Amino acid sequence: MHAFANPAKFLSLARPLTPWLFWLGLTLILAGAACGLFLTPADYLQGDSVRIMYIHVPAAWLGMGGWSSMAIAALVQMVWRHPLAGVAGRAIAVPGALFTAICLATGSIWGRPTWGTWWEWDGRMTSMLVLLFLYFGYIALARASAEQAGGIGDNGGVSRVTAIFALVGAVNLPIINRSVVWWNSLHQGPSITMRGSTIDSAILWPLGLTMMGFSLWFGAIVLMRMRAILAQNKVEARLARRAREA
Amino acid sequence: MKSKHQRLILALAALVAIIAAGLLAASALKDEAAYFYVPNDVKTKGVEPGKAVRLGGMVEKGSLRHEADGVTIRFTVTDGKAQVAVTFKGIAPDLFREGSGVVAEGAFDTQGTFVASNLLAKHDERYMPREMEGMQYDETTHQMKGAPKP
Numbered sequence: 001m002h003a004f005a006n007p008a009k010f011l012s013l014a015r016p017l018t019p020w021l022f023w024l025g026l027t028l029i030l031a032g033a034a035c036g037l038f039l040t041p042a043d044y045l046q047g048d049s050v051r052i053m054y055i056h057v058p059a060a061w062l063g064m065g066g067w068s069s070m071a072i073a074a075l076v077q078m079v080w081r082h083p084l085a086g087v088a089g090r091a092i093a094v095p096g097a098l099f100t101a102i103c104l105a106t107g108s109i110w111g112r113p114t115w116g117t118w119w120e121w122d123g124r125m126t127s128m129l130v131l132l133f134l135y136f137g138y139i140a141l142a143r144a145s146a147e148q149a150g151g152i153g154d155n156g157g158v159s160r161v162t163a164i165f166a167l168v169g170a171v172n173l174p175i176i177n178r179s180v181v182w183w184n185s186l187h188q189g190p191s192i193t194m195r196g197s198t199i200d201s202a203i204l205w206p207l208g209l210t211m212m213g214f215s216l217w218f219g220a221i222v223l224m225r226m227r228a229i230l231a232q233n234k235v236e237a238r239l240a241r242r243a244r245e246a
Numbered sequence: 247m248k249s250k251h252q253r254l255i256l257a258l259a260a261l262v263a264i265i266a267a268g269l270l271a272a273s274a275l276k277d278e279a280a281y282f283y284v285p286n287d288v289k290t291k292g293v294e295p296g297k298a299v300r301l302g303g304m305v306e307k308g309s310l311r312h313e314a315d316g317v318t319i320r321f322t323v324t325d326g327k328a329q330v331a332v333t334f335k336g337i338a339p340d341l342f343r344e345g346s347g348v349v350a351e352g353a354f355d356t357q358g359t360f361v362a363s364n365l366l367a368k369h370d371e372r373y374m375p376r377e378m379e380g381m382q383y384d385e386t387t388h389q390m391k392g393a394p395k396p
Binding site for chain 1: 250253254257260261264265267268269272273275276280281282283284302338339340341342346349365366367368369370371372373374375376377
C-alpha cells in the first residue's frame with residue numbers, strides 16, 4: 001500500500017491503466033446498452049420502460065460506491081497520512097455526484113410511466129437526494145478549505161475537516177440501502193440480494209455488462225482527475241520555486 | 247503504541263459511534279418516515295376522517311368496479327390482514343391493476359371509505375419476460391415456479 005502512496009510510482013501505474021479502463025469501459029457500456037435496448041424481452045408489467053434499469057442501476061451503484069471510496073480514502077488520509085488519499089477523495093467527488101444525479105434523473109423518468117409520478121418523498125428517493133447534497137457539501141468544503149490554505153492548498157488533497165465530513169456522510173449509505181426495507185416505500189424492495197435475483201436472467205444479463213462498463217469508466221475518470229491534480233501540483237510547485245529564485 | 251495505531255483506533259471508534267447514532271435515529275424514524283399506511287395500521291391505530299394520508303397495499307383480486315360515469319372506480323386495498331374500500335375519480339396509472347400494488351393519496355370519509363385524490367402504482371421487485379407472467383418466484387429454491395400463461 002505504501003508503494004502506491006508515492007505519487008511517482010502511482011503515476012507510472014495510472015498512466016498506462018487509464019486508456020485501458022476508459023476504452024474497455026466504454027465498449028462494455030455500449031455493448032450492454034445495445035443488448036439491453038434490442039436483445040432483451042420487455043417486462044411483463046412495465047413493458048419497454050424496464051430498459052432504463054441498464055443505466056439507472058449502475059448509476060446508483062457508482063453514486064453510492066463513490067462515497068464509499070471517499071470514506072475509505074478519508075480514513076487512509078486521517079490514519080496513515082498518505083499524500084494520495086486526499087487527492088483520490090477530491091477526484092472521486094465530482095463523478096460520484098454526477099452518477100448520483102444520473103440515478104435520480106433516470107429514476108424520475110422511470111417513475112413517471114410505472115408509478116405515475118416524477119417524484120415522491122419516499123425513503124429511497126429522499127435518502128438518495130441527501131447523498132447528492134452531501135456530494136455538493138463535500139466539493140464546496142474541499143474547495144473552501146483549499147482556498148483558505150492558499151497556494152496549492154492541501155497539496156491537491158482535501159483538508160482534514162473535509163475528510164471527517166466524508167466519514168460522517170457515510171452514515172447515509174446504509175440508510176439508502178435499507179430504506180426500502182425499514183419503511184413502507186413506493187420504490188420496490190431489493191431485487192438482487194445475497195440469496196439470488198428476482199430479475200429473470202433473460203432481462204438481467206446486460207445489466208452485468210453496463211455495471212462493469214460504468215465501473216471501469218468511473219475508474220478511468222478518477223485516474224484522469226488524479227493525474228490532473230498531481231500535474232497541477234507540479235506546476236504550482238515549479239512556479240513557486242521560480243518566484244523564490246527571481 | 248505507535249501514533250498511527252492510536253489514530254486508527256480513534257477513527258474507527260468515532261466511525262462506529264457515528265454509524266450507531268445514525269442507525270438509532272433512522273430506526274426512531276421508523277413510524278414517522280413511513281411513506282404510507284397499510285390497511286392494518288388503519289385498523290389498529292385508526293386514522294381520523296379528513297386527514298390527508300397515503301394508503302398502500304395490494305388491489306384485492308376481483309374487487310375493482312367501474313362506475314357508470316366512466317371515471318370513478320371502486321376497489322379494495324388489502325395487506326393480507328385488513329381491507330379498506332377505496333374510491334377514486336380520475337385516470338389511474340397504466341400499471342394499476344388487480345393483484346398489484348397501489349399507493350393512494352387522499353383521506354377517509356366519515357363512513358370509513360378512503361376517497362383517493364391520486365393513485366400511484368407500486369410494482370414489486372420481480373422483472374420477467376411477458377411469456378413468464380403468472381409464474382412465481384420461489385424463495386427457497388430461487389427458481390421461478392408455476393405454469394406460464396398460455
